[in-house]
Amino acid sequence: MTAGEIVDDTASGGTRSGEKSRRDILDAAARILRRRGYHATTLRTIADAVGIKAGSIYYHFASKDEIIAAVMNDGVDAVHRAVTEALAGLAANASLEERLETAIRAHLHALLEFGDYTSAGLNAYSEAPEPVRDAARPHRLAYEAIWDRLAEEIVAAGATGAGVSARSLKLALLGMMNWSPEWYRPERHRVDDLAREFTALVLARRG
Amino acid sequence: MTAGEIVDDTASGGTRSGEKSRRDILDAAARILRRRGYHATTLRTIADAVGIKAGSIYYHFASKDEIIAAVMNDGVDAVHRAVTEALAGLAANASLEERLETAIRAHLHALLEFGDYTSAGLNAYSEAPEPVRDAARPHRLAYEAIWDRLAEEIVAAGATGAGVSARSLKLALLGMMNWSPEWYRPERHRVDDLAREFTALVLARRG
DNA sequence: GGCTTGACCTAACAAACGTTAGACAGTCTA
DNA sequence: TAGACTGTCTAACGTTTGTTAGGTCAAGCC
Numbered sequence A, B: 001m002t003a004g005e006i007v008d009d010t011a012s013g014g015t016r017s018g019e020k021s022r023r024d025i026l027d028a029a030a031r032i033l034r035r036r037g038y039h040a041t042t043l044r045t046i047a048d049a050v051g052i053k054a055g056s057i058y059y060h061f062a063s064k065d066e067i068i069a070a071v072m073n074d075g076v077d078a079v080h081r082a083v084t085e086a087l088a089g090l091a092a093n094a095s096l097e098e099r100l101e102t103a104i105r106a107h108l109h110a111l112l113e114f115g116d117y118t119s120a121g122l123n124a125y126s127e128a129p130e131p132v133r134d135a136a137r138p139h140r141l142a143y144e145a146i147w148d149r150l151a152e153e154i155v156a157a158g159a160t161g162a163g164v165s166a167r168s169l170k171l172a173l174l175g176m177m178n179w180s181p182e183w184y185r186p187e188r189h190r191v192d193d194l195a196r197e198f199t200a201l202v203l204a205r206r207g
Numbered sequence C: 001g002g003c004t005t006g007a008c009c010t011a012a013c014a015a016a017c018g019t020t021a022g023a024c025a026g027t028c029t030a
Numbered sequence D: 001t002a003g004a005c006t007g008t009c010t011a012a013c014g015t016t017t018g019t020t021a022g023g024t025c026a027a028g029c030c
Helices: A019-036 A043-049 A052-060 A065-087 A096-111 A116-125 A131-155 A166-178 A191-202 B018-034 B044-048 B053-060 B064-088 B096-112 B116-125 B132-154 B166-178 B190-202
Strands: none
Touching: A019 A043, A019 A065, A019 A116, A019 B190, A043 B053, A043 B096, A065 A096, A065 A116, A065 A131, A096 A116, A096 A131, A096 A166, A096 B064, A116 A131, A116 A191, A131 A166, A166 A191, A166 B166, A166 B190, A191 B096, A191 B190, B018 B044, B018 B116, B018 B166, B064 B096, B064 B116, B064 B132, B096 B116, B096 B132, B096 B166, B096 B190, B116 B132, B132 B166, B166 B190
């Protein structure tokens, strides 16, 4: 089952004629991957959702794993871009609290609302075969660097509890955010509220 | 694929002769389920790990899903018990901070060190078929009640950031704890340290 | 009109899946 | 010692999986 490497072609450009089908396949794969996980995401299920036959997928992709890897990495890159842009949109003198809340809000929005690709990546990562995880790792690390820097700033400013390391702060933040697909219900929660509460929780201080 | 209900017999007692094999099967299933997820956990893989043949499993269990459900529910019940006992072991006048840190420490220990059953439950829940999830839900809710109460106490005491609801506090706590299997490495982290940092993070206050 | 190419289909392949039926050796009980 | 029960095995079943080979048909170019 695909022993070789997985090529990362998410940046390949051009708007060829078959580009739509390719995107349709990825969209369907992301939707199914998010809810059912790696092994339950079959080529026939994907094909059904797109309206083509399973064999036809191989015109666009070389293997199942290439699809999965593309979805996962597109997902991470999308959150990365969303958070980066949200932070870039802030005033230069924005407070630390403002920047943390903005980053959390952007992450949660990407994860919970535009989130098929994003949470597919979270949901399938641990059960995907090694080559897929290998292909995903650089994307994940690149994104986490944002939170490394934020966490270090927060700790350096003494804005959180005593004895909390930047590393633990980052892991705690990613944990509370990335666990949210488990309980989030659009009719019960508002992302902006959650972002504000998570920020207040971490930066808690007594007046 | 197993449309019926899943009987919850985790409490069935007695030490029959075949009890060891039964426990061996569950142990192996938990170990594999934890790392590979629901669909990659096959009866033949389990049987190989135990040293028997796949068909023999049906002497002890009626279906694959019965095994999975037993593992998941045993896991949740184990954390439930661990946290309950840790809290019960505290002095009656233990501070809120002491109790929170104790609960977090017990949860993380159960999850990260005795954790095949426990993190198998977390890892496989979202991709397991509906009947399995239905069987698991009461166990999860019963355990979460502990954290509901703790979170409410913390909020009522004003010991966390302003505007943080008890519900969000609970979800954030479960998130940062339950995400830890993603990054925890025994050679790099000490559970007791993590528990102290997570507690300080949530109860942060400025001197 | 011929020829190429792009995008799909049909039909099959070997392998792996959960599950079952029936046989068999060992142990316990009467 | 006969018979029942335990725990396992062998061997197959029907289905589903990822994947492949080869065919079809319309659109575009010469």
